[in-house]
Every structure is written in structure tokens, then in C-alpha cells.
Amino acid sequence: MTAPFNMMQMVADRDMAYDFFTGVLGFETFYKGKPYTAKTPTPTPIGIPLSLTTSVPYRAGIVYPVAGEFGRMEMIEVMGLDGFDYSDQCEAPNLGILAVRYPVEDIDQARATVLRRGGQLWRDVSQVVIGDMGEVSLFSVKTPDGAIMQFFAP
Known part of the structure; x- marks a missing residue:
């Protein structure tokens, strides 16, 4: 796959x-x-x-x-159909994909760029372990609809 x-x-x-x-x-x-x-x-x-x-x-x-x-x-x-809004449940634990992750070369530069453009951090830079990649620096933002976008660097 x-x-x-x-x-x-x-x-x-x-x-x-x-x-x-x-x-x-x-x-x-x-x-x-x-x-x-x-x-x-x-x-x-x-x-x-x-x-x-x-x-x-x-x-x-x-x-x-x-x-x-x-x-x-x-x-x-x-447009024109109403449904249920579950965006407030975009937090662990959950069912399905919790976040979409994108690699960046420089975590501090990526963070500063998001903030300079008017974005807000949902979770600030921290060290986390991601499978075979090992320890990385990672921060998270939420989209206007509550989806979690994460950016990480080795």
C-alpha cells in the first residue's frame, strides 16, 4: 500500500x-x-x-x-444540507485519523512563519517519538473546522 x-x-x-x-x-x-x-x-x-x-x-x-x-x-x-458537527471531538482518544502530519526542514522557522501569518498554535513545539522516525520536534495547529495539522522536523 x-x-x-x-x-x-x-x-x-x-x-x-x-x-x-x-x-x-x-x-x-x-x-x-x-x-x-x-x-x-x-x-x-x-x-x-x-x-x-x-x-x-x-x-x-x-x-x-x-x-x-x-x-x-x-x-x-x-451547500444546502445540514448535518452534525463533530469538530469539537478532534482530540485524542478518537476513532479514525487524528491528525495530518507534514515534515518541515526547520521547526522553529515553520512555527514562526505560521504565527507571523496570523495562525495560532494548538500545541507548541515539543519532542515526541513517531514510529521508525524516532524523536522529532512537532507542533500542532487546528484548521477553522477543528482538524489537527502537525508539522515536524528531526
């Missing part, structure tokens, strides 16, 4: 999430689309019931820290 190339996050406001990833984290744009509605009932990977795919639009944005196949973050806003 290969590493995940694209992480998908459901968001309340695609533009707010997009601005966070590009403005605060400095990610580049891979794709930023207009609201989309299927012309015929079409299965989607985002959970819109088949009978509503022709009337409920969604809009997506995809960003990445480094151009390429791996590390892309996709944010999707479904």
Missing part, C-alpha cells in the same frame, strides 16, 4: 478553510472550483444521497505544501 496522496476534509466554509491553508500555512493551490451539481443522479464519495446529487451543490478546493502527488489536502463544502 502507498501513502495517502489526498486527504479529504468536510468543511463548513470552503473559502475560509482555503484561506487558512493558503494564507496561514502557505500551501499552494492545486484546484479551487465553483459549486458543482451533477446533471444526472451520480454517486459521490462525499455522502450526498443519490436522489439529491442533481439539486445539492458542493464546492471543493485542493491545496498542497509541495507540488506533487502526495500531501494534498482537499476541502469540501456541501
Whole structure:
């Protein structure tokens, strides 16, 4: 199995999430689309019931820290459907993926850049052990929708 190339996050406001990833984290744009509605009932990977795919639009944005196949973050806003917001549960212990981690060359420079761009740290730099990588320096931020993004350096 290969590493995940694209992480998908459901968001309340695609533009707010997009601005966070590009403005605060400095990610580049891979794709930023207009609201989309299927012309015929079409299965989607985002959970819109088949009978509503022709009337409920969604809009997506995809960003990445480094151009390429791996590390892309996709944010999707479904427009016109209400659901449950579990963003306050994005903390350990949890079920599923708790955080998305990105390597950086200099942890102090990455931290300073996030703060200079108006970001806030959720967890400041600390030393943690990550599997075969061993001990790394790591800090965490939360997206506007509560997802945890971590940045680490050896």
C-alpha cells in the first residue's frame, strides 16, 4: 500500500478553510472550483444521497505544501444540507485519523512563519517519538473546522 496522496476534509466554509491553508500555512493551490451539481443522479464519495446529487451543490478546493502527488489536502463544502458537527471531538482518544502530519526542514522557522501569518498554535513545539522516525520536534495547529495539522522536523 502507498501513502495517502489526498486527504479529504468536510468543511463548513470552503473559502475560509482555503484561506487558512493558503494564507496561514502557505500551501499552494492545486484546484479551487465553483459549486458543482451533477446533471444526472451520480454517486459521490462525499455522502450526498443519490436522489439529491442533481439539486445539492458542493464546492471543493485542493491545496498542497509541495507540488506533487502526495500531501494534498482537499476541502469540501456541501451547500444546502445540514448535518452534525463533530469538530469539537478532534482530540485524542478518537476513532479514525487524528491528525495530518507534514515534515518541515526547520521547526522553529515553520512555527514562526505560521504565527507571523496570523495562525495560532494548538500545541507548541515539543519532542515526541513517531514510529521508525524516532524523536522529532512537532507542533500542532487546528484548521477553522477543528482538524489537527502537525508539522515536524528531526
